[in-house]
Amino acid sequence: MAIDASLQGRKAKWKTVNLVKAVLLMVAAVAVVLLVIHIALPPMWGNPGLAFKVRKAGEERYDRVIIGSSHLFRQVDPALLDSLLHDGFTTFNAGYPSTFAPESELACARLLEHGEHVPKLILLELTAYQLLDETKQDNFRSWYYMTPPVALAMVHYAWAEAPLEKRNEHVLAALRAGVKSAFLPGLADDLLDGTPADSLAWLGLHGNGYYSLETEMASTGANVVFAKRKATFLADTAILQRRAAALDTFYRESRVEANAMQVQRLMELSEKAAARGSRLLFVLPPLATVQVPKLLALFRALPAAQCIDLCDPAHHPEFYVSRNAFDEGHLNDRGAHLFTSELAGALLQMGHAGPLDTRSH
Amino acid sequence: MLFNSLAFLIFFPLVTAGWFLLPHKWRRWWLLGASCWFYMAFVPVYIVILGFTIAVDYVAGIWIERSEGKRRKMLLVASILANLGVLAFFKYYNFLNESIAAVVQGMGFHYSVPDLGILLPIGLSFHTFQSLSYTIEVYRRHQKAERRIGTFALYVMFWPQLVAGPIERPGNLLNQLQERHDFNPDRIVTGLKQMLWGFFKKLVIADRCAVLVNLVYDDPAHHSGAALLLATYLFALQIYCDFSGYTDIALGAARCMGFDLMVNFRTPYLSRNISEFWSRWHISLSSWFRDYLYIPLGGNRVVKWRWYWNLMIVFLVSGLWHGANWTYVAWGALHGAYLILAILFAGFWAGLQKRIGIGPGKQVVRLLNVFITFHLVVLAWVFFRAKNIEDAFLILRKIATLTVEGLQLDALKEVITSPSAALTVIIGALFLLIDPFGDALAKGTRRIQGTVTQYAWYLGLALSCLFLGQYGSTMFIYFQF
Numbered sequence: 001m002a003i004d005a006s007l008q009g010r011k012a013k014w015k016t017v018n019l020v021k022a023v024l025l026m027v028a029a030v031a032v033v034l035l036v037i038h039i040a041l042p043p044m045w046g047n048p049g050l051a052f053k054v055r056k057a058g059e060e061r062y063d064r065v066i067i068g069s070s071h072l073f074r075q076v077d078p079a080l081l082d083s084l085l086h087d088g089f090t091t092f093n094a095g096y097p098s099t100f101a102p103e104s105e106l107a108c109a110r111l112l113e114h115g116e117h118v119p120k121l122i123l124l125e126l127t128a129y130q131l132l133d134e135t136k137q138d139n140f141r142s143w144y145y146m147t148p149p150v151a152l153a154m155v156h157y158a159w160a161e162a163p164l165e166k167r168n169e170h171v172l173a174a175l176r177a178g179v180k181s182a183f184l185p186g187l188a189d190d191l192l193d194g195t196p197a198d199s200l201a202w203l204g205l206h207g208n209g210y211y212s213l214e215t216e217m218a219s220t221g222a223n224v225v226f227a228k229r230k231a232t233f234l235a236d237t238a239i240l241q242r243r244a245a246a247l248d249t250f251y252r253e254s255r256v257e258a259n260a261m262q263v264q265r266l267m268e269l270s271e272k273a274a275a276r277g278s279r280l281l282f283v284l285p286p287l288a289t290v291q292v293p294k295l296l297a298l299f300r301a302l303p304a305a306q307c308i309d310l311c312d313p314a315h316h317p318e319f320y321v322s323r324n325a326f327d328e329g330h331l332n333d334r335g336a337h338l339f340t341s342e343l344a345g346a347l348l349q350m351g352h353a354g355p356l357d358t359r360s361h
Numbered sequence: 362m363l364f365n366s367l368a369f370l371i372f373f374p375l376v377t378a379g380w381f382l383l384p385h386k387w388r389r390w391w392l393l394g395a396s397c398w399f400y401m402a403f404v405p406v407y408i409v410i411l412g413f414t415i416a417v418d419y420v421a422g423i424w425i426e427r428s429e430g431k432r433r434k435m436l437l438v439a440s441i442l443a444n445l446g447v448l449a450f451f452k453y454y455n456f457l458n459e460s461i462a463a464v465v466q467g468m469g470f471h472y473s474v475p476d477l478g479i480l481l482p483i484g485l486s487f488h489t490f491q492s493l494s495y496t497i498e499v500y501r502r503h504q505k506a507e508r509r510i511g512t513f514a515l516y517v518m519f520w521p522q523l524v525a526g527p528i529e530r531p532g533n534l535l536n537q538l539q540e541r542h543d544f545n546p547d548r549i550v551t552g553l554k555q556m557l558w559g560f561f562k563k564l565v566i567a568d569r570c571a572v573l574v575n576l577v578y579d580d581p582a583h584h585s586g587a588a589l590l591l592a593t594y595l596f597a598l599q600i601y602c603d604f605s606g607y608t609d610i611a612l613g614a615a616r617c618m619g620f621d622l623m624v625n626f627r628t629p630y631l632s633r634n635i636s637e638f639w640s641r642w643h644i645s646l647s648s649w650f651r652d653y654l655y656i657p658l659g660g661n662r663v664v665k666w667r668w669y670w671n672l673m674i675v676f677l678v679s680g681l682w683h684g685a686n687w688t689y690v691a692w693g694a695l696h697g698a699y700l701i702l703a704i705l706f707a708g709f710w711a712g713l714q715k716r717i718g719i720g721p722g723k724q725v726v727r728l729l730n731v732f733i734t735f736h737l738v739v740l741a742w743v744f745f746r747a748k749n750i751e752d753a754f755l756i757l758r759k760i761a762t763l764t765v766e767g768l769q770l771d772a773l774k775e776v777i778t779s780p781s782a783a784l785t786v787i788i789g790a791l792f793l794l795i796d797p798f799g800d801a802l803a804k805g806t807r808r809i810q811g812t813v814t815q816y817a818w819y820l821g822l823a824l825s826c827l828f829l830g831q832y833g834s835t836m837f838i839y840f841q842f
Contacts, residue, residue, distance in 0.1 A: 015546035022550065029820050030827070176367055185832040189781040 046144025058115035063089035068125025084344035093209030128291035151178025244313035244320035258301035286319035362402035456685030484524030527645035542619025552617035558803035559609025564830030567603035586763035587772035633730035
C-alpha cells in the first residue's frame with residue numbers, strides 16, 4: 001500500500017511537472033511568434049498615413065518638419081512658410097488628423113532616431129495626453145504605440161490626472177492598452193483593412209503635406225463629414241466667441257499644474273533633438289478644444305524659448321472670427337494663411353527659423 | 362464577466378489556484394465568492410434576484426422533502442410559481458404589455474399601461490431552470506434536499522455555467538459539489554484544451570461572422586437576396602460557435618477544477634433529421650423540456666393528436682424561453698412543425714426510399730439527410746435572428762425569389778465589404794471541415810498522434826485566437842436568454 005501511494009505520488013508529481021513544462025512551452029512559443037511579428041511590423045504600423053509622412057520627411061531631407069494633429073496639418077502651409085522665412089530651406093507638413101500625444105511624440109522620436117537625415121527644426125504641436133477608457137480602444141490606432149514605456153507613462157498620467165472616482169478605470173484602461181500593444185489582438189484584420197497611405201489625402205495637392213479642409217472639400221467633391229461639420233458651424237458661428245471667452249478665462253485664471261511626466265518626456269525629446277543637431281519647438285495652435293487648462297499648464301511649464309503661442313485669443317483674436325474659420329475647431333484657407341504667417345513671424349522673432357540658429361544652439 | 366475579456370484571463374487562474382490551494386472546508390465558499398464576483402461584474406444589483414431564487418428553492422426543497430401528499434405538491438407548485446413569476450416579470454412583462462397594447466389598439470381602444478423599461482438579468486432563464494430542476498427532483502424523490510445553503514447556492518451559481526448553461530441537474534452538479542476534488546494535471550490539460558477550442562469558436566468564428574451578419578440583418582430591406590442568404594448561413598455558424606464556444610469554455614474551466622458538466626453540443630449540424638438535431642443541440646435544455654414538460658404532458662404515450670400537441674407545446678415554450686419576442690415563438694413553432702411533419706411523413710419517406718432502392722444506410726442518403734436537416738434549421742434561424750416577424754418574412758421572400766443572376770459576386774460584395782470580411786467567409790467555410798475533428802479533440806474522445814503535431818495544433822489555435830479574433834466587447838448571444 002505504501003509503495004502504491006509513493007508511486008502514485010511520484011506519478012502525480014511527474015504529471016504536474018509535465019503540465020508546467022507544456023504551459024511554459026506554449027507561452028514561450030507564443031512569445032517567440034509575437035517577437036518575430038513585432039520585429040517584422042513596419043514602424044508605426046498602426047497609422048500608415050502618418051508613418052508614410054514621417055518617412056517621406058526624412059527621406060526627402062526636409063529642413064523643417066511639422067508634427068501634430070489636424071490643427072497643424074490643415075493650417076500650416078509649408079510653401080507659404082518657406083517664402084515668408086526666405087532662408088532657402090524647405091518645410092514639410094507631417095501633420096495628420098487626430099495625432100495627439102503620445103502618437104505625435106512617437107512620430108517625433110522616429111524622425112530623430114531613424115534615418116541619416118535629421119531636420120534642422122521640428123515644430124511639434126502641443127497636445128495633452130488623453131485619459132484612456134475602454135470606449136477609446138476599439139480601434140488599434142488608439143493603442144498600437146503603447147510600448148511598455150509609453151503604457152507606463154500613461155498609467156502614471158492616469159494615476160496623477162484622473163478624477164478620483166475614475167482613477168482605477170483609467171489606470172486599468174492604460175494597462176489594457178499596453179497589453180494590447182504587446183499581444184496585438186486582432187492584428188490580421190488591422191493589417192488587412194488598415195488605412196492605406198493615400199498620398200493625395202495626406203500629402204496634399206502640392207506634395208508638401210499640407211491639405212486644408214477647404215481644398216480637400218473642393219477637390220474630393222461632396223465630403224459629407226466636412227460638409228456636415230461646416231453646416232453645424234455655420235448654424236452657430238457664435239461658438240467661436242464663446243470659445244475665445246472660455247480660453248481667455250483659462251489664460252487669466254487657470255492654476256492647473258502641468259503633468260511632470262509629460263513635461264519630462266517632452267524635454268527628453270528636446271534633448272534628443274539637440275543631440276542630433278536639431279531643434280524642437282512647441283506650438284500651441286488656435287481653437288484648442290481638448291483639455292485646454294492642462295495644455296496651458298504644460299505650455300507654461302516648458303522653456304519659453306521653445307514655445308510659440310498662437311492660441312491666446314487676447315493676442316490672436318483673428319483666429320476666433322467666423323470669416324477665418326472652417327468649422328468650430330479649424331481654420332479655413334484664409335485663416336490658415338494668417339496662421340502660417342503668424343507662425344513665420346513668431347519663428348523670425350525667436351530667431352529659430354533655420355539651421356543657423358540650430359547650430360548656435 | 363465575459364469569458365472573452367481580459368478580466369477573465371486574470372479571474373480564471375486566480376480562482377482555480379485558490380480552489381486547489383485552500384483547505385477543503387473553505388473551497389466551496391471560495392467558489393461561491395468567485396461566482397458572486399463573476400455574476401456581479403454584469404449588473405451587481407441583480408444578484409438580489411438570484412438570492413431570492415436560491416432562498417425560495419432552498420427552503421422549498423427542505424419543506425418538500427419533509428412533506429407528503431397534497432402539501433408536498435402545493436409546495437412544489439409554490440416553488441415553480443415563484444421561479445416562473447420572477448422569470449415572467451423580468452422577461453415577459455414588457456412583451457406581454459406590448460402584445461396586449463397592439464391588440465387593444467388594433468381594436469381602436471386606448472391602452473396606456475407603461476413599459477417598465479426593465480433590464481433582463483443576465484442568464485435568468487438558465488439559473489431559473491436549473492433551480493427548478495432541483496425542486497422537481499426533490500419532489501420526485503430523486504434527490505435529497507440540500508441542507509447546506511452555501512452548497513445549494515453554489516449549485517445555482519456555479520460560475521462556469523451560471524449565465525449560459527449547460528442547465529445542470531442536481532444529480533450531476535450538486536452531488537459533485539459534495540465531493541472532494543484534488544489537483545489533477547490531466548484534467549487541467551484537457552480542460553485547457555477544451556477552453557482553447559471554445560475561445561477559437563467564439564473569437565475567430567462567431568464574433569467575426571457577427572460583424573457581417575449584423576451588417577445585413579440590421580437592414581434587410583436594403584440588401585439583396587444573395588447577401589441575405591450568405592448572412593443567414595453565417596448566422597447559423599455564428600450562433601453555433603457562439604453558444605457551443607461558451608459551453609466549451611464553461612466545461613473546460615469546470616473540468617480544470619475537477620467538475621464534469623453536461624455535454625451540451627455534439628456537432629449538431631451533422632444531424633440527419635430534426636429529432637436528432639435536438640438530441641445534439643443545446644442538449645441540457647432539450648432534455649430539461651423532455652423530462653419536465655414533454656413527459657409530464659404524456660410524451661408520445663398518448664393518442665396521436667395529443668402527441669403532436671405535446672410536441673408543439675414544448676417547442677412553443679422553448680421558443681418563448683429563448684426570448685420575449687414573436688420571432689422566437691415562430692422559431693419554436695417551426696421546429697415543432699418540422700417534428701410533427703417528420704412523424705406524419707415517416708412512412709411515406711421510408712416507402713419512397715424503398716421504391717427508389719436507396720436504403721437509409723447509404724452514404725448518399727445520409728449526406729442528403731444532413732443537407733436537408735441543416736437547411737431546415739437554417740430556415741428557422743431566420744426567425745431567430747430577424748428583428749421582427751415582418752423582417753423575417755422579407756428576408757425569406759428575398760431569398761426565395763433569388764435567381765441565378767442574382768447570385769453574382771457584386772451582390773455578395775454587400776456582405777464581403779473588406780479583405781477581412783472575405784477572410785471571415787473563408788475561415789467559416791474551413792471551420793465546417795475541421796469542426797468534427799476539433800470537437801472530438803476538445804471532448805477528449807480523440808487524440809492527435811505525435812507531440813509536435815499536437816503542439817502545432819494548439820499553438821495554431823492560440824495564435825488564431827490572438828491574431829484572427831475579434832476583440833470588441835462582444836457578449837455571448839445566449840446571455841440574453
